[in-house]
Amino acid sequence: MDMHQLTRELQIHNDSKIVLLVADGLGGLPQQPGGLTELETARTPNLDRLAELGISGGSIPVKPGISPGSGPGHLGLFGYDPLHYLIGRGALEATGIGFHLTDQDVAIRCNFCTLDASGKITDRRAGRIPTEQSAPLAMRLRDITLPGAEVFVEPVKEHRFVVVLRGNDLGGNVKDTDPQKTGVPLLDPVPMSPESERTAELAAEFARQGAMLLADQEKANAFSMRGFSAKPELPPYQEVYGLRAAAIAVYPMYKGLAKLVGMDIVGEAKSLEEQIQVVRDCWDDYDFFFVHFKYTDSTGEDGDFDAKVQRIEEFDAAIPSVMELKPAVTIVTGDHSTPSFLKAHSWHAVPTLIVADACRTDACTKFGETESLRGGLGQFEAKYLMLLALANAGRLNKYGA
Amino acid sequence: MDMHQLTRELQIHNDSKIVLLVADGLGGLPQQPGGLTELETARTPNLDRLAELGISGGSIPVKPGISPGSGPGHLGLFGYDPLHYLIGRGALEATGIGFHLTDQDVAIRCNFCTLDASGKITDRRAGRIPTEQSAPLAMRLRDITLPGAEVFVEPVKEHRFVVVLRGNDLGGNVKDTDPQKTGVPLLDPVPMSPESERTAELAAEFARQGAMLLADQEKANAFSMRGFSAKPELPPYQEVYGLRAAAIAVYPMYKGLAKLVGMDIVGEAKSLEEQIQVVRDCWDDYDFFFVHFKYTDSTGEDGDFDAKVQRIEEFDAAIPSVMELKPAVTIVTGDHSTPSFLKAHSWHAVPTLIVADACRTDACTKFGETESLRGGLGQFEAKYLMLLALANAGRLNKYGA
Numbered sequence: 001m002d003m004h005q006l007t008r009e010l011q012i013h014n015d016s017k018i019v020l021l022v023a024d025g026l027g028g029l030p031q032q033p034g035g036l037t038e039l040e041t042a043r044t045p046n047l048d049r050l051a052e053l054g055i056s057g058g059s060i061p062v063k064p065g066i067s068p069g070s071g072p073g074h075l076g077l078f079g080y081d082p083l084h085y086l087i088g089r090g091a092l093e094a095t096g097i098g099f100h101l102t103d104q105d106v107a108i109r110c111n112f113c114t115l116d117a118s119g120k121i122t123d124r125r126a127g128r129i130p131t132e133q134s135a136p137l138a139m140r141l142r143d144i145t146l147p148g149a150e151v152f153v154e155p156v157k158e159h160r161f162v163v164v165l166r167g168n169d170l171g172g173n174v175k176d177t178d179p180q181k182t183g184v185p186l187l188d189p190v191p192m193s194p195e196s197e198r199t200a201e202l203a204a205e206f207a208r209q210g211a212m213l214l215a216d217q218e219k220a221n222a223f224s225m226r227g228f229s230a231k232p233e234l235p236p237y238q239e240v241y242g243l244r245a246a247a248i249a250v251y252p253m254y255k256g257l258a259k260l261v262g263m264d265i266v267g268e269a270k271s272l273e274e275q276i277q278v279v280r281d282c283w284d285d286y287d288f289f290f291v292h293f294k295y296t297d298s299t300g301e302d303g304d305f306d307a308k309v310q311r312i313e314e315f316d317a318a319i320p321s322v323m324e325l326k327p328a329v330t331i332v333t334g335d336h337s338t339p340s341f342l343k344a345h346s347w348h349a350v351p352t353l354i355v356a357d358a359c360r361t362d363a364c365t366k367f368g369e370t371e372s373l374r375g376g377l378g379q380f381e382a383k384y385l386m387l388l389a390l391a392n393a394g395r396l397n398k399y400g401a
Numbered sequence: 402m403d404m405h406q407l408t409r410e411l412q413i414h415n416d417s418k419i420v421l422l423v424a425d426g427l428g429g430l431p432q433q434p435g436g437l438t439e440l441e442t443a444r445t446p447n448l449d450r451l452a453e454l455g456i457s458g459g460s461i462p463v464k465p466g467i468s469p470g471s472g473p474g475h476l477g478l479f480g481y482d483p484l485h486y487l488i489g490r491g492a493l494e495a496t497g498i499g500f501h502l503t504d505q506d507v508a509i510r511c512n513f514c515t516l517d518a519s520g521k522i523t524d525r526r527a528g529r530i531p532t533e534q535s536a537p538l539a540m541r542l543r544d545i546t547l548p549g550a551e552v553f554v555e556p557v558k559e560h561r562f563v564v565v566l567r568g569n570d571l572g573g574n575v576k577d578t579d580p581q582k583t584g585v586p587l588l589d590p591v592p593m594s595p596e597s598e599r600t601a602e603l604a605a606e607f608a609r610q611g612a613m614l615l616a617d618q619e620k621a622n623a624f625s626m627r628g629f630s631a632k633p634e635l636p637p638y639q640e641v642y643g644l645r646a647a648a649i650a651v652y653p654m655y656k657g658l659a660k661l662v663g664m665d666i667v668g669e670a671k672s673l674e675e676q677i678q679v680v681r682d683c684w685d686d687y688d689f690f691f692v693h694f695k696y697t698d699s700t701g702e703d704g705d706f707d708a709k710v711q712r713i714e715e716f717d718a719a720i721p722s723v724m725e726l727k728p729a730v731t732i733v734t735g736d737h738s739t740p741s742f743l744k745a746h747s748w749h750a751v752p753t754l755i756v757a758d759a760c761r762t763d764a765c766t767k768f769g770e771t772e773s774l775r776g777g778l779g780q781f782e783a784k785y786l787m788l789l790a791l792a793n794a795g796r797l798n799k800y801g802a
Contacts, residue, residue, distance in 0.1 A: 003464065360438075361435060362771060362774065377465075378779055396466065396467070397468075401470040
C-alpha cells in the first residue's frame with residue numbers, strides 16, 4: 001500500500017493548522033574539520049527554543065548519498081516519493097519560471113545555439129548570449145503557429161528559453177535534438193512512443209519555422225530542444241491529506257512546485273516578513289502553510305559561509321511572528337543541504353524539527369546538525385515528514401484495529 | 402526479495418532460545434512539556450540493567466506518523482510487513498475473542514440494531530444493549546442453519562457479536578450491510594467479487610432467519626453485518642524463521658494474532674507471574690517465546706499516567722525470572738506507544754532493547770524514550786526486529802558469498 005492510499009483512508013478533518021517552514025538548502029558543513037556548520041555558527045535563539053520545545057531529527061531528502069535538485073527535494077518534503085514521482089526537465093523549467101502547466105501541455109527546454117553555413121553546430125549555447133539579446137529573440141518565436149495546437153514561448157536567461165506545446169494527445173516522450181557536441185547538425189525530434197508522435201511532428205515544425213525567424217541572426221540562429229515532458233501526475237494535497245494548502249513563496253520555482261501538488265499560491269510577498277504577513281492574512285482559509293525561504297540555498301551555492309550564517313539569522317528572526325499564530329504543528333526543515341564548503345546541493349541529512357503538543361520532546365536544546373541528528377526523530381526519509389505532520393495535528397486515524 | 406524469502410533461505414537451526422517480551426503500548430509521553438514519560442518515571446532497575454548490558458533503539462510500528470491497531474502492531478513485531486499483510490476487521494474481531502479461523506472461514510462483525518415497524522433503523526447499536534441481554538440473543542442465533550455451510554455465532558460485548566461462515570469457496574469480499582445512518586433500512590450483503598457471491602447469499606439467508614428469531618425483541622430486533630473477511634494468509638513462523646514458537650498471553654486477541662502466524666498457544670496463565678511459569682515449563686519444547694503484557698496499554702488508554710507507571714514497574718519486576726532462564730536473545734519492546742497524555746495508541750517510536758552476547762552494547766544505561774531513541778540500534782521499522790532476533794541468536798547464515 002502506498003503512503004497516499006494510506007493517508008486517503010486514515011485522514012481526519014479538524015481545525016488544526018500546520019506550518020511548514022522550509023529554509024532552502026538549510027544543512028551545511030563546517031569550513032574546516034571539527035568546526036561548526038553555518039547553522040551551528042548562526043545565533044538562532046528562536047530556533048533553539050523550538051528545538052528545546054520540540055523533537056529534532058535529520059531529514060534524508062531522497063536516499064542516503066543522493067543530492068536532490070529543487071524538484072525532488074520539495075516533492076519529498078511534500079510527501080511524494082521523489083524516486084516515484086518524476087518531474088521532467090522541461091516541466092521543471094516551465095514550473096521554475098512560473099508557467100502553470102495543464103494536462104494538455106508538453107514543456108521543452110530550449111537553448112539558442114549557433115549553426116555554420118552547412119548547418120553544423122559551432123556553439124551549443126550561442127556564445128552564452130546575454131538575456132537582453134536572447135529574450136527578444138525568444139519572443140520573436142511567438143509568431144510561430146502550429147496546426148491544431150497552441151504554443152507558448154517563454155524567455156528564461158541567457159541562451160535558455162522554454163516552449164510549451166498545448167493540444168490533445170500530446171505525449172511527452174520525445175528525444176532531445178541536442179547532439180551534446182559541436183561539428184554535427186541538430187538532431188530531429190524523434191518520438192519514443194506512439195503517443196508522442198504528434199508532439200515530435202509539432203516540435204519539428206516549430207524548429208523549422210523558428211530557423212526561418214532566426215535566419216538573420218549571427219549567433220542565435222537556431223536552437224536545440226531538450227527535456228520534453230508532460231505535466232507530472234501528482235495526486236493533489238486536498239485529496240491525499242485532506243488539507244487546504246497555501247504556498248507562500250517568493251520565487252516562481254517554488255510556487256510552481258507547490259502548484260503541481262495542488263496548493264494555492266497565495267499573496268505576492270517579496271520578503272520573509274511579507275510572507276509571514278500573508279500567512280497571517282489567510283490563516284483562517286487554510287489548514288496547511290508552506291513558507292519557502294530561498295537565501296540559505298543561494299548563499300550556500302555562492303560558497304559564502306558568512307552570508308549563509310546571516311541569512312539563517314534572518315530566518316530565525318521571523319520565527320516568533322509565526323509562533324504567535326499558534327500553529328498546532330510547526331515544522332522547520334530544508335529541502336536538502338547546500339554547504340557553502342561544497343557550493344552545491346548535497347546529500348547530507350537536513351536538520352529538522354517538529355513542535356506540537358504530542359511531539360515528544362527530546363534532549364536537544366540547539367537547532368544544528370550535530371544535535372538534530374541525534375534527536376528523537378532519528379533520521380528519516382523526507383517523504384515521511386507529512387505523515388508526522390498529520391499525526392501531530394491529530395489528522396490521522398489509527399491504522400487497523 | 403522479501404524478508405521472508407531471505408530468512409527462508411538463510412535460516413540456521415541451533416539450540417538458542419529467543420524471548421520476546423511485549424509490553425503493549427509501552428512508549429509514552431510526558432504529562433507536560435519537558436517532563437518524563439511513564440517509562441522514564443517508573444523505577445525500573447531490571448530494565449535499566451538490560452539497557453546497560455544490551456543495545457537500545459526505537460521501533461517504528463508501521464511508518465513514521467502511523468498509529469497502529471493491535472493487529473498491525475503485532476504483525477510488525479512478528480516480522481510481517483503490516484502494510485502488506487492486512488487482517489480484515491471481521492477476522493480481527495474473531496481473533497480477538499479467541500476464535501481460531503480456518504482457511505474455509507469468513508468472519509463478520511455484527512451489531513444488534515433496532516428497526517421500526519417499516520424496517521428502518523432507529524438505533525444502530527440497539528441502545529447499547531448490555532452484554533447480559535445481548536449474549537443470550539447472540540446464542541439464540543446459533544439455531545440458524547445454512548445450506549452447505551457451517552455457521553458459528555459468538556457473543557462479544559454489548560451490541561457486538563461475531564459470525565463465522567465455514568464452507569468451500571467462500572470469498573471474504575462482501576459489502577457491509579450497515580448504512581452508517583438511521584432512518585433507512587439495512588443494506589443487502591452485496592458481493593464485491595465473483596468468489597464472494599456464495600458468501601453474500603449465505604449472509605442474506607443468515608440475516609433473514611436471524612430477523613425471524615429476533616422478531617419478539619423490542620430493541621435488538623435485527624443486526625448489521627460488517628468487515629467480512631477471510632483468514633489472512635500469513636506464512637507460518639516455523640517455515641519463515643525455522644522457529645518453534647510459543648505464545649504466552651492472557652488476552653484472547655494476542656493469542657489469536659500469535660495463532661495466525663503459526664505460534665502454539667501455551668498455558669492458561671492469568672498473570673505475568675503465571676506467564677513466566679509457563680515459559681519455564683515449556684522451555685525445552687520451543688525456540689521462541691512471545692510473552693504479552695497487556696496493562697501498559699490499557700492504563701495508557703485510560704489516561705492514567707500513574708497506573709501505567711505502576712504497571713511498568715510490575716513488568717520490570719518480572720525481568721529477573723526471565724533472565725534466570727538464560728535466553729540467548731532477550732528482546733523488550735512494545736507493539737506501539739500508548740501515551741496516557743493521548744489516551745490512545747500513537748505513532749511514537751517504541752523504546753526497544755536487545756540483550757545477547759553479540760548485540761554490541763551502546764552507551765545507554767537507562768530504559769526510556771530519551772535514551773533508547775539515541776541508542777545503538779537507531780530507529781528502525783518493527784518489521785526488521787525478527788531479523789535482529791535471528792541474527793543475535795546465530796540463526797541466520799551469511800547472505801551471498
